[in-house]
Amino acid sequence: MKTRSIYLAALVIAAIGLAIFLVKLDRLGLPLTPNQETAVWTIEARARFEAKGGPLKARLEIPAAPLGFEILDEDFISSNYGVTTESDGLRRTSIWTVRRAKGKQSVYYRTSVVENDEPKQHTDAFPGFPERPEREEAFDSAVEALLDKVRNESADIVSFTGALIRRINNLEGDGAVGLLNDGHVTASRRALQIVDILASARIPARVVWGIHLEDEVRDAPLAPYVEVHNQSVWLPFDPLTGEKGYPDRFFMWYVGSQPLLDLEGAKNGEVRFAVARTLREMVDVAAQRARKGDSMWFDASVFALPIQTQNVYRVLLTVPLGAFLVVLLRGFVGIKTFGTFMPVLIALAFRETELWVGITLFVTIVTLGLWIRFLLERLQLLLVPRLAAVLTIVVLLMLVISVVSFHMGMDTGISVALFPMVILAMTIERMSLVWEETGGRDAITQGAGSLLVASLCYLVVSNEYLGHLVYVFPELLLLVLAASILAGRYTGYRLMEFWRFRSVWLGRDGDAS
Amino acid sequence: MTTSERPGAPEPPKRRRRFRWPGTVLREAGILGMNERNASFIRAENPRRLFPLVDDKAKTKDLAAKAGIAFPELYGLIRSDAEARNFPKIVEGKQKFVVKPAHGSGGNGIVVIRSVRNGRYFRANGTFLDEQGMEHHLSNILSGMYSLGGRPDQVLIERCVEFDPIFDEVTFQGVPDIRTIVYRGYPVAAMVRLPTRRSDGKANLHQGAVGSGVDLKTGVTTHAILAGKPVTHHPDTGHVLTGIQIPGWRDLLVLAAHCHDVIPLGYLGVDIVLDRDFGPLVLELNARPGLAIQMANGRGLRPLLERIRALPRVPTTAQQRAAFAMGEWSGPSADPPPVDGEAPRANAPAA
Numbered sequence: 013m014k015t016r017s018i019y020l021a022a023l024v025i026a027a028i029g030l031a032i033f034l035v036k037l038d039r040l041g042l043p044l045t046p047n048q049e050t051a052v053w054t055i056e057a058r059a060r061f062e063a064k065g066g067p068l069k070a071r072l073e074i075p076a077a078p079l080g081f082e083i084l085d086e087d088f089i090s091s092n093y094g095v096t097t098e099s100d101g102l103r104r105t106s107i108w109t110v111r112r113a114k115g116k117q118s119v120y121y122r123t124s125v126v127e128n129d130e131p132k133q134h135t136d137a138f139p140g141f142p143e144r145p146e147r148e149e150a151f152d153s154a155v156e157a158l159l160d161k162v163r164n165e166s167a168d169i170v171s172f173t174g175a176l177i178r179r180i181n182n183l184e185g186d187g188a189v190g191l192l193n194d195g196h197v198t199a200s201r202r203a204l205q206i207v208d209i210l211a212s213a214r215i216p217a218r219v220v221w222g223i224h225l226e227d228e229v230r231d232a233p234l235a236p237y238v239e240v241h242n243q244s245v246w247l248p249f250d251p252l253t254g255e256k257g258y259p260d261r262f263f264m265w266y267v268g269s270q271p272l273l274d275l276e277g278a279k280n281g282e283v284r285f286a287v288a289r290t291l292r293e294m295v296d297v298a299a300q301r302a303r304k305g306d307s308m309w310f311d312a313s314v315f316a317l318p319i320q321t322q323n324v325y326r327v328l329l330t331v332p333l334g335a336f337l338v339v340l341l342r343g344f345v346g347i348k349t350f351g352t353f354m355p356v357l358i359a360l361a362f363r364e365t366e367l368w369v370g371i372t373l374f375v376t377i378v379t380l381g382l383w384i385r386f387l388l389e390r391l392q393l394l395l396v397p398r399l400a401a402v403l404t405i406v407v408l409l410m411l412v413i414s415v416v417s418f419h420m421g422m423d424t425g426i427s428v429a430l431f432p433m434v435i436l437a438m439t440i441e442r443m444s445l446v447w448e449e450t451g452g453r454d455a456i457t458q459g460a461g462s463l464l465v466a467s468l469c470y471l472v473v474s475n476e477y478l479g480h481l482v483y484v485f486p487e488l489l490l491l492v493l494a495a496s497i498l499a500g501r502y503t504g505y506r507l508m509e510f511w512r513f514r515s516v517w518l519g520r521d522g523d524a525s
Numbered sequence: 526m527t528t529s530e531r532p533g534a535p536e537p538p539k540r541r542r543r544f545r546w547p548g549t550v551l552r553e554a555g556i557l558g559m560n561e562r563n564a565s566f567i568r569a570e571n572p573r574r575l576f577p578l579v580d581d582k583a584k585t586k587d588l589a590a591k592a593g594i595a596f597p598e599l600y601g602l603i604r605s606d607a608e609a610r611n612f613p614k615i616v617e618g619k620q621k622f623v624v625k626p627a628h629g630s631g632g633n634g635i636v637v638i639r640s641v642r643n644g645r646y647f648r649a650n651g652t653f654l655d656e657q658g659m660e661h662h663l664s665n666i667l668s669g670m671y672s673l674g675g676r677p678d679q680v681l682i683e684r685c686v687e688f689d690p691i692f693d694e695v696t697f698q699g700v701p702d703i704r705t706i707v708y709r710g711y712p713v714a715a716m717v718r719l720p721t722r723r724s725d726g727k728a729n730l731h732q733g734a735v736g737s738g739v740d741l742k743t744g745v746t747t748h749a750i751l752a753g754k755p756v757t758h759h760p761d762t763g764h765v766l767t768g769i770q771i772p773g774w775r776d777l778l779v780l781a782a783h784c785h786d787v788i789p790l791g792y793l794g795v796d797i798v799l800d801r802d803f804g805p806l807v808l809e810l811n812a813r814p815g816l817a818i819q820m821a822n823g824r825g826l827r828p829l830l831e832r833i834r835a836l837p838r839v840p841t842t843a844q845q846r847a848a849f850a851m852g853e854w855s856g857p858s859a860d861p862p863p864v865d866g867e868a869p870r871a872n873a874p875a876a
Contacts (some may be wrong), residue, residue: 343560394664394665394668395669396668445670501564504560505547505548506559509551510551513551513556513819514547515754515755516825
């Protein structure tokens with residue numbers, strides 16, 4: 013059956029469009045509505061040190077694959093250093109080297125990241141049981157005593173670690189184990205100490221260093237967290253409170269007990285972190301992210317094009333929507349217009365001028381043009397020269413309107429220049445023909461119909477949400493295509509035909525009139 | 526059967542009745558809508574390659590002449606501006622003639638000249654064109670002013686039909702004609718199109734002519750509409766529009782049905798004028814006839830179209846199909862399968 017294959021074709025086309033749309037929505041995190049912004053964090057690490065004068069090598073730990081964040085962009089900034097990076101998947105190190113350097117030196121690492129909803133839990137493999145560290149006699153017995161107490165209070169690795177952290181932070185005056193707490197220990201010392209003590213209990217643990225992201229922070233501290241492995245995943249603990257898990261907006265910088273900055277041929281190293289938050293369009297962020305991951309979805313999309321071309325498509329991609337509206341208004345409603353898709357083109361022109369100004373300009377130019385066209389009729393010109401004459405007059409009218417509106421201080425009048433003058437000239441010509449042949453009423457009815465359809469088209473093509481949707485998800489136009497195919501098989505009545513054939517359905521009592 | 530199917534028969538007028546969706550009412554009344562006409566009849570039954578034959582009146586005339594279909598006599602054909610200089614020679618000695626574009630539609634661009642005096646061409650509506658005005662008009666036609674898409678056109682100069690006085694009382698100037706819709710060769714509806722002052726002598730309903738439905742069985746006018754509304758009297762002459770018996774109705778239907786044999790468009794509009802001396806003459810054919818004929822007849826086209834669609838596709842003659850329209854024949858039977866060549870049928874297929 014022919015009809016069935018058309019339904020099938022429409023269904024397949026619509027399904028393809030919808031599938032691409034859903035995949036893109038899921039994979040690329042593209043927003044469904046325009047102007048949706050997302051926070052982009054820019055974190056800058058500045059390493060300063062004093063060069064001793066000879067060859068210099070500075071190793072800075074940098075983020076490898078920070079959980080819960082995605083790196084959009086990164087820069088390595090230094091004056092005349094060579095930069096390389098080393099990575100083992102979990103850790104990454106940036107190495108700056110220079111043959112000779114003297115005095116104060118600065119190198120920068122800057123990265124832009126966005127949050128994602130990845131769980132903040134390391135899942136790398138079990139590292140094996142650690143060796144028991146060697147300690148002085150006194151410390152060793154203090155550790156053992158502490159571990160004994162903790163062991164009594166706990167059931168598994170998680171509760172063990174929690175209990176240990178709570179105890180070690182509340183040891184004041186607790187006899188022998190008080191040795192382990194000198195009162196004013198820093199979080200980083202504490203974290204390293206906990207890892208060390210856990211090693212005595214043969215529990216694999218490590219320190220994860222990171223930054224609590226906050227806007228406009230010039231000197232963000234590097235906060236340590238202790239991770240213990242429970243034979244399946246790494247579980248994070250706050251080394252001072254024993255609280256489990258990472259807080260929101262905790263950006264992991266590096267993993268391990270090694271120092272952040274390791275210098276050869278320099279001294280007095282110091283690293284400072286500055287954090288800033290900026291809001292950026294989600295579309296741009298998604299574009300940047302995908303470009304970095306060279307996603308084939310992006311290569312095949314509008315975003316792979318140069319900006320100017322993209323802007324052209326921003327407009328062009330809305331044209332099918334306008335055309336579909338014309339399909340509905342002509343085929344289902346039955347509004348008469350000059351030319352099939354001329355209203356869409358007029359609607360595109362309205363984009364430049366705003367609707368009311370556009371309508372005013374359109375009516376003004378067409379009215380004046382028609383009047384002059386009737387004057388020209390007396391000269392009995394041939395068709396093509398007459399069209400050229402009308403076109404010339406339209407251009408001059410547009411110039412006059414622009415100049416006048418400019419002097420009146422209205423800048424919208426200037427955008428009239430983008431009005432499609434050929435369309436205006438054709439409108440005038442066709443309208444005058446209809447006027448002559450079937451009278452002014454028909455001409456004005458059709459002109460008004462064109463204007464009405466153009467205005468409705470304008471509402472569609474200038475709609476921010478629709479424009480955004482088809483620009484970001486052009487595959488949605490396949491749905492429009494499917495709908496057009498279905499509309500092409502519509503053989504029912506047009507709404508206007510209810511009026512035309514009204515004597516039939518209103519009953520025939522009105523016949524006598 | 527056609528008369529009995531009129532939807533608007535003696536239904537008692539009930540003022541307050543339940544609202545019914547207009548589409549349902551129209552469908553039940555068998556009204557053909559524009560979308561359905563385009564998709565199911567024009568697109569499905571009218572092959573595009575045949576369109577040029579009806580859109581170009583010069584070609585139509587040529588084909589029709591070969592098939593023996595009566596057309597108004599062609600005085601001359603102007604194909605270019607150079608040939609336009611021959612115009613005075615073509616109309617030399619002729620007082621009445623019609624100038625029309627070969628690709629015109631809706632009667633646009635047609636000028637009827639009733640007399641020529643002192644180089645002035647007097648039109649049917651009382652105005653006149655001087656030599657220069659006529660030249661301008663010819664040139665407008667040639668440059669495509671009245672053709673679809675503005676393509677260069679040709680000018681036909683034909684005999685002005687001396688129309689039968691039967692419609693004199695209900696015509697305000699211009700030429701009344703009879704539009705018949707012929708579906709697969711069977712006439713399915715007809716109406717007389719009567720010019721008014723408003724239509725400027727043109728027999729086009731859209732331009733304000735009166736359309737009066739004709740009973741296919743009898744050839745008598747039944748209803749009439751003007752600008753979409755029912756009327757009983759001609760707006761200019763004031764005469765009653767219904768009850769006019771069209772002379773030679775059967776011949777007219779045969780002529781209309783015969784056009785399908787020449788140009789096999791499934792859904793065809795045939796415009797016929799009644800000439801005082803020559804009888805029915807085909808004025809032009811239309812591959813996209815309008816829907817107003819349903820209003821003029823007070824009945825929808827669809828029931829008859831569907832009945833004809835269900836008929837077996839076997840050769841028939843124009844006479845048979847006209848008889849079908851007049852309710853005298855029920856159409857070819859599917860039982861004896863159509864036989865080949867020298868079929869022993871009552872009527873051999875028309876050429």
